[in-house]
Amino acid sequence: MSASARKPPSRERAGSQEDLERFLTMIPYLYENGRVPMEEVAARFHLAPEEVVAAIDRIATLGDDVLEPHQLIDAYIEDGYVGMDIEPAVKRPIRLSARQAFALLVGADLLRAEGYTVSPALAKAIDKVREATSAGQRGQLADLERAFAFQREGISEIFRTVERARAERERIEIDYLADAGEMITTRRIDPYLLWNVGGAWYCAAWCHLRGDTRTFRISRVREARPTGERFEISERFDASRYREGPVYVPAPGDVTVRVRFSPEMARFVEARCADAELEREPGGALVVTRRARSEAWVVRWLLPYGPAAEIIEPLSAREAMRRVCQRVLARYEKGPDRGAYGRHANILS
Numbered sequence: 001m002s003a004s005a006r007k008p009p010s011r012e013r014a015g016s017q018e019d020l021e022r023f024l025t026m027i028p029y030l031y032e033n034g035r036v037p038m039e040e041v042a043a044r045f046h047l048a049p050e051e052v053v054a055a056i057d058r059i060a061t062l063g064d065d066v067l068e069p070h071q072l073i074d075a076y077i078e079d080g081y082v083g084m085d086i087e088p089a090v091k092r093p094i095r096l097s098a099r100q101a102f103a104l105l106v107g108a109d110l111l112r113a114e115g116y117t118v119s120p121a122l123a124k125a126i127d128k129v130r131e132a133t134s135a136g137q138r139g140q141l142a143d144l145e146r147a148f149a150f151q152r153e154g155i156s157e158i159f160r161t162v163e164r165a166r167a168e169r170e171r172i173e174i175d176y177l178a179d180a181g182e183m184i185t186t187r188r189i190d191p192y193l194l195w196n197v198g199g200a201w202y203c204a205a206w207c208h209l210r211g212d213t214r215t216f217r218i219s220r221v222r223e224a225r226p227t228g229e230r231f232e233i234s235e236r237f238d239a240s241r242y243r244e245g246p247v248y249v250p251a252p253g254d255v256t257v258r259v260r261f262s263p264e265m266a267r268f269v270e271a272r273c274a275d276a277e278l279e280r281e282p283g284g285a286l287v288v289t290r291r292a293r294s295e296a297w298v299v300r301w302l303l304p305y306g307p308a309a310e311i312i313e314p315l316s317a318r319e320a321m322r323r324v325c326q327r328v329l330a331r332y333e334k335g336p337d338r339g340a341y342g343r344h345a346n347i348l349s
Contacts, residue, residue, distance in 0.1 A: 023059060027073065030084040034156050034201075034219050041082050056082060078177070079184075083219055085200060101129045120195065161224040162203055166191040171208075171229040175222040184222060185209065190231035193239050194218075204242045206234065213237060254291045257298050258312040261286045265308040287312070295320045 026045060030036060042052050060075040074085040096104065108126050165172045173188050187209035194203050201218040213234075261269045263284030270278060276290035292298050295317045302309045303324065311318045 022055065026055065027059060027084065030075070030082060034159070035078075035081040035083045038077065038080050038082055052082065053077065059084075079222065096129070105129060122196075156218070158221050158224045159201060159218050161226065162191050162218060162221070163194055165224075165226065166194055166203070169231055169233070171227045171231050173225045173227055174216070176216060177220045177222060188227065189214075189216070190233075192233050192237055193242055195242060202242075204237075204239075206231070206237075215242070254293055255295060255298070255314065255317070256289065257292050257295075257314065257317055258287060258289045259298075259302060260310045260312055261288065261305070262308040265305065299324055 022045060026041075029044070030041070038049055038052060041047070042049055045052075045055075047055070056075045056077055059073055076083050105126060108122060161172065162174075164170075169190075171188055171190050173186065175184050175186050177184050187207055189203075189205040189207050191203050191205045192213070193205075194201060196202070203216045203218060204213060205216060206212075207214040260281075263286075266280070266284060266286035269286055269288060273288050273290065276288050279287040279289070281287060292301070295314075298311070298317050299321050302311065302321065311321055
């Protein structure tokens, strides 16, 4: 068949291509910007709000034989904001050209000069670049400082507020969504440290509501307001405990949970839970023992794994998961409620 006689692409195929192109631009945009208001996403991609919901639902189902839906790309909508996290294990290693490597060094120096925190991952990358740089090329750094212009993009206003407060040692008031996703609390914090893990920013701070040092994920901070009050960092605060250790730092009142993962999921879970106690069973299953902030957090952590994860103990956590699974089952035993499209009822509460 000649080119002139070929049939035009079907509307379905054209629509699929349009969806693919939209996803390829929407995913990096949301990942780089953290949390974006629904209205802003709709305006940027020329979509109606219900089309944004449909796109996020579609993105959230992406997966493969190892990474199940919500684990390859965790796309979500909370309180009118659209957010996204990407599994670090699936990102390609970055290969830098000589100029890109030099730019990385210069950029890190500028961040330090302005009082910003350099994450452990960036610090390691800088060390590797310096080891691979010859003595003669290091003289070009001064020229590159004048040649490169830096713009801070993809950083939310909330992040800037928290980072500014950390650098100036100013107490701030935040509205924070708990890990369980059930309530927002307003509290005053003294931000001690900011660092990045897997593309997500965290803040170690003294929490005046809890009377203790706590870790806050920046993407869960809904609002951040300066108070004008100053603070001093406690002498007992150990920054290395956060930079070099896991994001989660145990606190009094936490629960210890034991979970058995299927042999098919064991390798993936083992890579993600390096800070936990791991035990391989004869059949290939993996038993993970770890501390958790609450049983509600445990349920949210394990629910996407479906039948590939089973809580062994405590029994109260098994019961909490059973209740949530019953709510999910009850929803599917009824016919679809088309009037509820776009509404995200909380099955975890």
